[in-house]
Amino acid sequence: MSTQTLYDLVIIGGGINGCGIARDAAGRGLSVLLCEKDDLAHATSSASTKLFHGGLRYLEYYQFRLVREALIEREVLLRAMPHISWPMRFVLPHHGGLRPSWMLRLGLFLYDHLGGRKILPPTQALNLRTHKVGAPLKEIYRKGFEYSDCWVEDSRLVVLNARDAEIRGATIKTRTRVESAHRDNDLWIVNLKETWSGETYQVTAKVIINCGGPWVSEIIHDRIHEHSSEGVRLVRGSHIVTKKLFDHDKSYIFQQSDGRIIFAIPYEDDFTLIGTTDVDHTGDPKDAVCTPKEIEYLTAGVSEYFATTVAADDVVWTFSGVRPLYDDNASSATEATRDYVLKLRDKNGKTPLLNVFGGKITTYRKLAEAALSKIEDYFPSLGKSWTANQALPGGDFPVDGAGRLALDLSAAYPFASDRLIIRLVKAYGTDAYNVLGDAKTEKDLGQHFGWDLYGREVHWLIDNEYARTAEDVLWRRSKLGLRLSEDEIAGLEHWMRTKGIERLENAS
Numbered sequence: 001m002s003t004q005t006l007y008d009l010v011i012i013g014g015g016i017n018g019c020g021i022a023r024d025a026a027g028r029g030l031s032v033l034l035c036e037k038d039d040l041a042h043a044t045s046s047a048s049t050k051l052f053h054g055g056l057r058y059l060e061y062y063q064f065r066l067v068r069e070a071l072i073e074r075e076v077l078l079r080a081m082p083h084i085s086w087p088m089r090f091v092l093p094h095h096g097g098l099r100p101s102w103m104l105r106l107g108l109f110l111y112d113h114l115g116g117r118k119i120l121p122p123t124q125a126l127n128l129r130t131h132k133v134g135a136p137l138k139e140i141y142r143k144g145f146e147y148s149d150c151w152v153e154d155s156r157l158v159v160l161n162a163r164d165a166e167i168r169g170a171t172i173k174t175r176t177r178v179e180s181a182h183r184d185n186d187l188w189i190v191n192l193k194e195t196w197s198g199e200t201y202q203v204t205a206k207v208i209i210n211c212g213g214p215w216v217s218e219i220i221h222d223r224i225h226e227h228s229s230e231g232v233r234l235v236r237g238s239h240i241v242t243k244k245l246f247d248h249d250k251s252y253i254f255q256q257s258d259g260r261i262i263f264a265i266p267y268e269d270d271f272t273l274i275g276t277t278d279v280d281h282t283g284d285p286k287d288a289v290c291t292p293k294e295i296e297y298l299t300a301g302v303s304e305y306f307a308t309t310v311a312a313d314d315v316v317w318t319f320s321g322v323r324p325l326y327d328d329n330a331s332s333a334t335e336a337t338r339d340y341v342l343k344l345r346d347k348n349g350k351t352p353l354l355n356v357f358g359g360k361i362t363t364y365r366k367l368a369e370a371a372l373s374k375i376e377d378y379f380p381s382l383g384k385s386w387t388a389n390q391a392l393p394g395g396d397f398p399v400d401g402a403g404r405l406a407l408d409l410s411a412a413y414p415f416a417s418d419r420l421i422i423r424l425v426k427a428y429g430t431d432a433y434n435v436l437g438d439a440k441t442e443k444d445l446g447q448h449f450g451w452d453l454y455g456r457e458v459h460w461l462i463d464n465e466y467a468r469t470a471e472d473v474l475w476r477r478s479k480l481g482l483r484l485s486e487d488e489i490a491g492l493e494h495w496m497r498t499k500g501i502e503r504l505e506n507a508s
């Protein structure tokens with residue numbers, strides 16, 4: 001159990017917003033406790049489309065501030081984490097019955113020029129009859145455009161922010177729920193419960209930041225008992241994963257007749273990721289699943305474009321997340337703003353509560369800066385913003401340096417397969433050396449759990465990345481859940497049951 005009971009900041013929620021704020025605040029000298037009721041990135045922040053993007057379609061809703069901020073931010077983030085994010089080209093086939101070609105060209109012109117593009121190549125027109133990206137499409141698609149955005153491993157982004165926050169002094173408690181909080185004179189009293197042991201305890205804090213994502217309103221009303229007029233609109237988005245549908249590394253963005261768009265993205269070498277839907281969600285956000293209707297919507301949507309029909313039988317995995325959008329009374333889930341809104345309340349200048357609504361993975365770092373600006377009056381010695389030029393753990397190499405890193409790693413560990421080396425570089429960057437440590441042979445990598453997962457990596461994940469269960473390892477620290485058999489997963493689960501709990505006990 002942690003002996004410190006007074007913190008400058010208690011952050012509720014270990015999604016991208018909570019972890020991004022924890023990192024920024026710890027780096028500015030605040031004492032920070034972050035509590036996540038489950039695993040880090042357990043909710044929305046592992047269920048995104050995994051793009052650092054400006055959001056081409058938000059231009060249609062005149063959300064220029066959001067799009068500009070996000071476009072500029074793409075390259076800031078790319079530089080800070082060249083291991084877990086990389087540039088991606090998107091192919092937009094022109095569809096005669098939908099938006100006219102001039103409109104697409106204008107939108108893409110704005111997208112190219114609204115902000116900060118130095119690394120990413122610009123838009124170009126494509127002849128889909130001759131270009132290889134036209135090959136998987138129906139013959140009616142003759143013209144298209146290609147533009148840039150970036151890919152990011154969303155759940156690893158969350159974990160690396162938490163890890164960096166801890167390196168800078170923050171305390172990160174996973175599987176610890178904020179049960180309730182109330183004001184007592186000049187401080188917050190916060191009641192916590194370790195969900196794995198059932199133990200309860202109390203800490204005090206000067207400020208609370210509520211980053212509960214889809215639970216932000218539940219925390220305001222049921223746990224802190226505040227009055228608030230702000231609402232959150234819960235919008236479910238689902239993705240499906242199929243076996244690889246095309247053989248190149250570019251993604252597709254397909255316009256739909258309902259005005260929405262669907263992405264088809266190369267995923268984990270052998271798969272295609274297709275998403276997303278936009279459906280108002282009722283009930284507990286943790287119960288969000290991809291319904292048969294959503295599968296039908298997504299498969300039909302991409303089948304409009306691909307020469308080969310995609311059917312429900314082709315789906316090997318689905319995942320769903322709930323967008324915690326600020327409720328701006330938009331008529332449809334698609335139109336609701338994706339921008340973030342921060343609302344601060346205090347009592348006689350003390351005990352501030354900052355509630356975070358909405359946001360995007362892409363703008364998490366800017367959101368963290370905005371959150372710290374909101375509370376700076378309460379901390380006169382707060383440090384200056386610093387995160388724009390600081391790499392995340394393992395990201396201290398050039399944007400185009402992953403190939404060089406893989407070659408060097410391979411030379412240092414000649415027994416490791418190319419597949420393992422590349423996977424480790426894309427997950428851990430320069431920390432891949434720390435993951436492999438002093439291993440001299442494959443045997444030194446420890447127990448083999450299946451595919452290319454060995455004990456050494458799992459130990460690293462337990463010791464440095466808060467992994468406690470097989471699911472944490474297979475679906476959030478990696479996507480090896482797509483590779484391991486049921487028996488292999490059961491073997492890892494059994495092993496983690498002892499090791500994960502041991503680590504929780506040692507950490508408390």
Ligand SMILES: Cc1cc2nc3c(=O)[nH]c(=O)nc-3n(C[C@H](O)[C@H](O)[C@H](O)COP(=O)(O)OP(=O)(O)OC[C@H]3O[C@@H](n4cnc5c(N)ncnc54)[C@H](O)[C@@H]3O)c2cc1C
Pocket residue numbers: 012013014015016017018035036037038039040041042043044045046047048049050051052053176177178179211212213214215219223235236237238276320321322323324358359360361362363
């Ligand atoms: C389908 C979909 C696709 C998306 N695609 C993109 C994209 O491509 N690019 C992009 O930039 N953005 C995208 N987004 C948006 C982005 O994913 C979200 O804005 C972001 O993940 C929200 O993060 P968060 O930290 O606010 O919420 P969450 O990640 O949901 O985190 C909130 C956390 O709070 C915890 N919590 C709740 N109550 C308590 C409590 N009482 N005590 C302790 N912990 C608690 C929860 O367990 C949860 O882990 C997408 C969203 C969806 C749904």
